Amino acid sequence: MLAVQERPASQLKPVVNNFTFQAATINGTGSQSSNLVITRALFAMGIPVAPKNVFPSNIEGLPTWFNIRISPEGYQCLAGAADVLLALNPATWQRDVLGVRSGGAVIHEANYPVAGPTKRDDISYYAVPFHKLGRDNIDNADLRKYLSNMIYVGSVAWALEIPLDEIEGALRQQFKRKPSAVELNMTSVRLGWDYCVEHYTKTDPFRVRPMSGRVEGKMLLEGNQALALGVLMGGCTVAAWYPITPSSSVCEYLETFANRYRVDPKTGEKRMAIIQAEDELAAVGIAVGAGWAGARAMTSTSGPGISLMAEFTGLAYFAEIPLVICDVQRMGPSTGLPTRTAQGDISFAHTLSHGDTKHPLLLPATVEEAYEFGQAAFDLAERLQGPVFVMSDLDLGMNLWMSDPFKYPETPYDRGKVLTAEDLERLKGDWGRYRDVDGDGIPFRTLPGTNHPAAAYFTRGTGHDEDARYSELPEVWERVLERIGKKYETARDLVPPAIVEDHGHDVAILAYGTSHHAVVEARDAMAARGLETDYIRVRALPFTEDALRFVRSHKRVYVVDQNRDRQLFSILRLELKPEEDHLISVRHFDGTPISAVAVMGPILVAEGKASADEFTQAPPVPVVTAGIE
Amino acid sequence: MLAVQERPASQLKPVVNNFTFQAATINGTGSQSSNLVITRALFAMGIPVAPKNVFPSNIEGLPTWFNIRISPEGYQCLAGAADVLLALNPATWQRDVLGVRSGGAVIHEANYPVAGPTKRDDISYYAVPFHKLGRDNIDNADLRKYLSNMIYVGSVAWALEIPLDEIEGALRQQFKRKPSAVELNMTSVRLGWDYCVEHYTKTDPFRVRPMSGRVEGKMLLEGNQALALGVLMGGCTVAAWYPITPSSSVCEYLETFANRYRVDPKTGEKRMAIIQAEDELAAVGIAVGAGWAGARAMTSTSGPGISLMAEFTGLAYFAEIPLVICDVQRMGPSTGLPTRTAQGDISFAHTLSHGDTKHPLLLPATVEEAYEFGQAAFDLAERLQGPVFVMSDLDLGMNLWMSDPFKYPETPYDRGKVLTAEDLERLKGDWGRYRDVDGDGIPFRTLPGTNHPAAAYFTRGTGHDEDARYSELPEVWERVLERIGKKYETARDLVPPAIVEDHGHDVAILAYGTSHHAVVEARDAMAARGLETDYIRVRALPFTEDALRFVRSHKRVYVVDQNRDRQLFSILRLELKPEEDHLISVRHFDGTPISAVAVMGPILVAEGKASADEFTQAPPVPVVTAGIE
Amino acid sequence: MIDTPQRPAPAANLNRVQLTRDAYKGAATTLCAGCGHNAITNHIVRAFWEYGVEPHKLAKMSGIGCSSKAPTYFVSQSHGFNGVHGRMPSLSTGAKLANRELMVVGVSGDGDTASIGLGQYAHLIRRNLNMVYICENNGVYGLTKGQFSATADIGSVQKGGKPNEFETIDVCGMAIELGASFVARSFSGDSKQVVPLLKAALSHGGTAILDIISPCVTFNDHAGSTKSYAYVKEHDIELQDLDFIPYFENIEVDYPEGTSTEVTLHDGSHLRLRKIAPDAHDPTDRIAAMTLIHEARQKGEFVTGLLYINPDMKDLCERENLPQRPLRDFAEADLRPSREQFDALMRDYVG
């Protein structure tokens, strides 16, 4: 929830490169391009940006908010409330104005009423007749809707003091393939800029200045893009998916990459099959079939798709077939909020399917990890012979993030324990598909097509013995199921280890995935208030031994979950002895990206460093839902 | 796992009414009727019986075992190993003979080799040429296969000393509708009896004698039958299902009951719709649609069906629609052992579907509870407005159990918070579908078809506010999801309370479902060895306050789960504070019904009352799988 | 909360249940301006008003998609249920079984129907549940931003330029193959055809399939698409001119001999089919209907109008022998066997 916090407002002392800009618009009107231009211009000035798009689940006409957090530290999380608001949605006008932090500024469509609750004396107002400016000045009727949005780019640039040539530079990047569009757009930008220059003197403190040392050489890209690139680099050759927000773009980006990098220029043949399946049951079935036949195969989906993939995941678990499932989490249960973020599928994915199951999860927090884990998932799945989940979320997947360029992989793929015809010859055919030869719980397999008379075995989801023969014998069943369980233990040494900052403090924070960015800021803020904390970022399930040791060695461990039911917290508790259990749960689950306040509020209060009042939020104003249904 | 235990064998001192009889046959050969005749004859003699059918997942030709535990105490669990074996399956001959407890007896087809490992000197052998007797004496070629099985009934009757007129009585009951068959069957029975009389003198100690005081007035019926009757009495009017072992017979029995009790004799109209759906997704969808429209609706299934019902269960949870799902659990994961028992879906059902969800589960242990909970589930689902699971299992569902006759329900249905047109008139239309008026988290609903202009609301799995309007607002989402979570707390007071035997001992056992019957015997046996225990049988999730109090107040609580991953144990741990947590897990998961040994073995060892050796089992003999694949 | 709407004073513009046309409206649409689905919503409002649907007896069902949002945009005084993707048929089946008096109207999309929902669609038809099933067919997944659905024609081009490689799944062809009792196709822009078809569907006593081509202006209205407004208008072959004569009105119209045929619908209403071509299609001939659809598809055309009808097929509730009184209304005394019956049953199980 957006917290409205008091802030020592100063009309005079400038606040440079350290505030949140929010554009409140209506979706489907083309405002997304405008927001990207502002983002890119800031980024080009050397200023760290953290753009967060909070958009509705429809195509046109509902409220959407685009937030750009800028901070010298490069914090990547949402900062709670906006300092500078661009208000272009009458439906949310009142809510948006009341959400602005004291001392802030509002750039708004001139015909919105500034009266009653929307008339605040602690913020600055810059009314701009966007509508009229567009109507009067943009002749091209086809483009008017789109270009009108560029007008506000000009006004925002004026308010934030972004030089116009930075805007032009950003436009040039946006229109790499169509440079002629730049000037057309700039004409609209100037309309908004000129209007403000003519009518206003800046009275609020928020402004930007070029800076250096933070973003040079950094990329700006989405988590789904990074994940798709990881999947490509990871050698995936069969991908099957069914469209669903927010995961669709994983396979869409993958297709773009595959068209670019997997097509044989001579023959036109493509070294990858990407199948848009008829539903999620088929998507995961295709991935399982391909994994069985020896391809690196994956499917990507979100919550409802995970539910539908439950049966096949159990088959892959019990028949021991490599399978990568990318879950870009959105807010559930049920259809929920398809365009809002959550970490709500952790426990469901962890034991997906009926009967006893337990699957490794990878928990990326950054685009770089999305890229890395997109690759690692295949190594793990083929090594462990079973399902592996990459648990991304909407925040990571669909927002732009700053990152250093990714590393080109230096290691070969780990294709796991596969016996070739030559191996079989050497073994004189003496092998068993489900024998635990190495003591790590992982058996050997052969691939269909292996030209050796001993290669074939029969795969089934029913009971089978070590030699893959059908069996209903009690002792065989128990033995096989225990052995499969052993692989989860083996996985502890194979998954990406936790990242630990241990300075021997009593209090520690344990977080995973996108909560990381809020924790980074929260720790700085808490340290500033005298509460030093240690930190462990868990990057996978099962927990590694290191992670458990860290937890055991701290007096109080705050576990941050972006879900209602303390999902990772609960999984962790079950791995600890009662006497080792000093866990305290911190939760956030309203669909917005988690902020530092959501992390540090509960911790400071619990640690006696703040009163509960400090973090009590003013009740937000409901949106007037007329027309929204 | 069948435990082969040493037993003070005595050829001389008779063991009366206290042993296990096992018939090892081939399925699809009609042996099931013979086994039932033996069971019914024993029962008619006043002897408590506990029949357990361990059958394969095909229709004809694979090994099947029918065990009849008889004991003066009326223990209802499997006793580990057989004392008297009827061996009629060459494929399992060796395994079966080696599994007989020392001092026991084997009645077997005469042409099986008694040599090498199958030649034991601590058991008695009665070889009978069943095959030849049938061939030579049964003229009716159509019935020969079936009637041949009746020959062994005669030999078993001879060995156990069941009077032939008891057999005849049992046949008379079996052929209530076709009395002429009785004599035909008795002819075969006498063949087997006479052969033994002629050739053998009984040398083993196991025999039965009529007794009284234990089974008079008791019924013998299957859990699925009882559950179906509960569902009928509970007022279910829409049932939808898809065939799957071991749950199919729930809806098949239900159909029989409905045809008998729900058809209007005048019009022929049926007050119940039972739909065999095209799959489990449709079955649960039909139930959800019917629940929404105000009918008491249910679906029944088993593991794979639960996986497929995940998405709709989440919808019912979040849109708050009454839904009863009966899960007759079988061994998973995946297709697993479809004809073997487990409690493996507990944790999966408990949080079924993506996102944060938590559902009440009812955990019947007896046929009486299957009947009771079959009714209670509808009251709960309509009261709480959400999914409620009845977690039966194959052992309970498909075996015959003794029970007192069920009680005719004295209370009206609890149809929950439904507003009628009159209510709405009284409220002047001022209501909201998702408002928490009573503070228990449970809102009011109206049914489609309610003739009032304010009755209608729109149901969806997407975000909505208290008045059922579409909403994506963060605070609305969080509020609604928290409120739904509150219903789980409300449920603590509504679910069937645990059954407690608390005598202030340090050690307690916590069990649920069919494990109960093993615990009963185990406690007696442990007490005999000086270990007195308290006992709590949990009959539902969420845990009631009483149950939690019991757990907190004991030094060591052994939690019995019929699954690998300690599913109920884990759910319980998460409800306890670390300092209250004195849980120790006891597991059984080989697909066989749990025995007392499986419960008391680990406890006695952990409590220092037995050495681990005592319960180490001899490795069982693998079945010769030729032809079984 | 929901305001108690005032029943307006009787006036000229009231239908037979004394409601104005406005009473059949719903919330304002949140779909794109120009979306075919909005036009269909308007046709529904008009048809339901003219037919005199009683709002409280209507159950509006849908799956997930832009199309599936439509039920919120008509008849706000009816209960509605926006379920999960592709599973509207099973929800509808349950609702109808629970309360046979409900008039069940489902709105689905082509993705919802022909991709993820194909199995349920087929089995709905097989059971002949008495409901109206509207497929708002735009050949793409609108709500997830324009990927091809299974009804996209082979060779049709995506907005990005990618051609579709797969044969279309024809929801009408499928329905007829599966033995559907009422199958019609139309175009969202053709109110003259959609409105009488909707009313006929309401009058039908089984599953009435209406496949309505409904262009997605945002993702599938470009050149190269075979579901664009331009393409559909050009390739729409109308089979008949349709007049719906409701059972509650006594309209006598004379048609010149041989120019029309009439179908008597389940509720006593009539649908008059006026011939457009001399060799008019006989909508009671299943094989003719299949042939027609296939031949049109081969030519890249849509045949619109009533394709097939069998007004006499039993619906699911009849096959299940359900009472007319809603099952959900029966109480303990109706549903439990008597104490005597119960005791007798218990005795059966004893010994």
Next chain:
Amino acid sequence: MIDTPQRPAPAANLNRVQLTRDAYKGAATTLCAGCGHNAITNHIVRAFWEYGVEPHKLAKMSGIGCSSKAPTYFVSQSHGFNGVHGRMPSLSTGAKLANRELMVVGVSGDGDTASIGLGQYAHLIRRNLNMVYICENNGVYGLTKGQFSATADIGSVQKGGKPNEFETIDVCGMAIELGASFVARSFSGDSKQVVPLLKAALSHGGTAILDIISPCVTFNDHAGSTKSYAYVKEHDIELQDLDFIPYFENIEVDYPEGTSTEVTLHDGSHLRLRKIAPDAHDPTDRIAAMTLIHEARQKGEFVTGLLYINPDMKDLCERENLPQRPLRDFAEADLRPSREQFDALMRDYVG
């Protein structure tokens, strides 16, 4: 462990890949004696032997059911996959995409295909995956003890006496409606028909649907059933006498003018259709095939033989432009862009 079988010394009974017929057998069946499925297994053994299938190139796929157990009973030297209920098509799709060289043969049941699996069945056909799809059709769920499946005919009577209330789903009719490229129907008892159809299906370059009526002796072989041996034998209308001429054999047979037609299959083999009736069915005519099926169904008959074929339709791997080399065999260097390409991409994302 699996014994290393000896390749027998060359002899008269070796096929073109030097294997005896026994090499095409599998484990002993665990199905009921007399089950139609066992007969089909025998036909498969013979057809695969005669065709000279290479065991290591074969992938045997199935769902769940008695029928779906069949892959364990033939060609034990091939990999097999008994998946989950109704989802064999997606598993097969994945397997084939991973390794295009595999010869994918799926065995399913009528419940597996037409009930739970209908959606995947339809979309498999739509993609025209190159595989043989055998539906062992007995009108019931054998493995769960005899409930009606969706292919049961309306009016057919269950063992307990309950009549089926619903229209059959005709898996051949559906397939043709959906644009399948190879559709045949047969009867488990008719080896003369099943064997050449199986070989033709192996030779076909797309999804080859074989719907084989295969009576369940235990649960659906009684009077009143329309899938009993007695009923099927009586109502089987054979369309053609079939001769399969494999591409690797040079057989020249003369047929009297006008008594037969020949279809050239994808791998160069030929299927010769000898007319039984004078007005013989043309299996390249889709509408004729549909009409035929519908008319037969109305009469309670089965038409058996090759119903429809289009040997030229592209299969999925072709549509996806996949290389002939199995995708699973490509390595790092083939799959990762070069370091230069990668660095260029990274630069694209910078600033």
